[in-house]
Amino acid sequence: MPWFTTDSPSRVINVALLGNGTVGKEVAQCITERHEELRARSGVAVQLAGVAVGEPSRHPEVPRSLLTTDPYSLATRADVDVVIEAMGGLDPAYPVVSSALESGRPVVTANKELVASYWSQLHKSAAAGHSDFRYEAAVAGAIPLVTPLRQSLSGDRISNFTGILNGTCNYILTAMDIHDQPFDAALQEAIDLGYAEADYARDVKGIDTADKAAILASLSFDTVVDRAAINCEGITNVSITDIRSARDRGHVIKLIASCQRPTHDDDNVPLEIDVRPTAIPRSHPLATVSGATNGIEIEAALAGNLLLCGPGAGGQPTASAILGDLFTVIRNTYA
Numbered sequence: 328m329p330w331f332t333t334d335s336p337s338r339v340i341n342v343a344l345l346g347n348g349t350v351g352k353e354v355a356q357c358i359t360e361r362h363e364e365l366r367a368r369s370g371v372a373v374q375l376a377g378v379a380v381g382e383p384s385r386h387p388e389v390p391r392s393l394l395t396t397d398p399y400s401l402a403t404r405a406d407v408d409v410v411i412e413a414m415g416g417l418d419p420a421y422p423v424v425s426s427a428l429e430s431g432r433p434v435v436t437a438n439k440e441l442v443a444s445y446w447s448q449l450h451k452s453a454a455a456g457h458s459d460f461r462y463e464a465a466v467a468g469a470i471p472l473v474t475p476l477r478q479s480l481s482g483d484r485i486s487n488f489t490g491i492l493n494g495t496c497n498y499i500l501t502a503m504d505i506h507d508q509p510f511d512a513a514l515q516e517a518i519d520l521g522y523a524e525a526d527y528a529r530d531v532k533g534i535d536t537a538d539k540a541a542i543l544a545s546l547s548f549d550t551v552v553d554r555a556a557i558n559c560e561g562i563t564n565v566s567i568t569d570i571r572s573a574r575d576r577g578h579v580i581k582l583i584a585s586c587q588r589p590t591h592d593d594d595n596v597p598l599e600i601d602v603r604p605t606a607i608p609r610s611h612p613l614a615t616v617s618g619a620t621n622g623i624e625i626e627a628a629l630a631g632n633l634l635l636c637g638p639g640a641g642g643q644p645t646a647s648a649i650l651g652d653l654f655t656v657i658r659n660t661y662a
């Protein structure tokens with residue numbers, strides 16, 4: 328049943344889309360091409376109020392009247408109901424997102440760097456503006472992870488998580504393991520397939536994984552993680568020799584993020600978040616997580632061991648998470 332009565336004309340929800348790259352393009356396409364289906368299901372008519380980009384000439388498929396190079400003005404425009412941020416980076420993303428939240432607009436973002444770096448500030452901005460703030464797409468692409476941690480597992484007590492959180496790194500390590508491919512060739516393939524960040528150094532140096540681990544740790548252990556304090560080692564030093572020697576021992580190398588609840592509930596004991604290439608036995612559940620797939624094992628007191636797997640990168644999987652958040656904020660704010 329739709330959330331709005333269907334005997335009256337559908338309420339129109341104006342969406343400001345910030346960014347029209349790998350992720351933004353898929354979101355724009357779903358909103359425009361599946362408009363009627365989404366309206367029938369939700370009872371609201373979602374439409375693009377504007378699309379902010381860096382260089383308009385790169386976006387001929389978007390009507391010129393919708394394009395702007397000023398994300399701040401678009402996000403805070405009076406007729407905008409919801410903001411979707413898919414630009415990446417911190418500037419202008421941080422001032423734009425915080426202003427939108429403070430002005431009462433719900434924001435959905437895919438930007439893990441932003442969420443991990445400004446966790447407290449953005450949650451304060453959302454509280455100040457009574458705005459819904461959602462970032463399911465920022466961690467592990469299409470895998471529902473943020474919402475389960477915020478809602479389904481909120482009454483449980485998580486003791487630890489171990490995860491493969493970067494599709495690019497996992498794609499590269501899998502190609503090195505299965506096809507004996509050199510690092511550079513595997514990286515190029517990951518870039519060509521749209522898995523890599525615009526700045527792929529963030530992927531291969533483990534920075535992107537550490538951002539996601541910080542978000543997961545904050546949600547899992549109800550704390551604010553100091554992102555700058557996380558030590559991370561990426562996969563740039565993993566050689567084909569390392570891969571082969573792990574294989575000979577029945578192991579596979581994965582970029583693993585892990586975090587454990589401190590044994591004492593003492594605020595002065597910092598969480599230890601570890602991001603590093605790790606050789607795990609082939610029998611480990613995460614060993615079978617291959618290619619751009621992400622996987623995470625969560626251990627909780629009541630639920631036991633949970634394993635969540637799925638596409639962790641790419642335009643469409645990320646758009647799936649964004650659209651889920653979009654309809655959640657519409658339901659929470661406007662239904």
Ligand SMILES: NC(=O)c1ccc[n+]([C@@H]2O[C@H](COP(=O)([O-])OP(=O)(O)OC[C@H]3O[C@@H](n4cnc5c(N)ncnc54)[C@H](OP(=O)(O)O)[C@@H]3O)[C@@H](O)[C@H]2O)c1
Nearest residue numbers: 346347348349350379380381382413414415437438640641
């Ligand atoms: N790609 C993935 O698989 C994936 C998965 C999960 C999360 N994410 C996150 O999603 C976000 C977007 O990633 P992406 O891969 O879609 O990036 P992208 O392909 O580089 O697209 C970025 C978009 O933002 C626009 N942009 C950049 N700076 C801008 C500015 N100052 N003002 C207005 N527009 C600006 C760019 O415009 P121009 O094209 O005109 O330069 C482009 O359309 C990032 O935070 C990323 O971490 C990506």
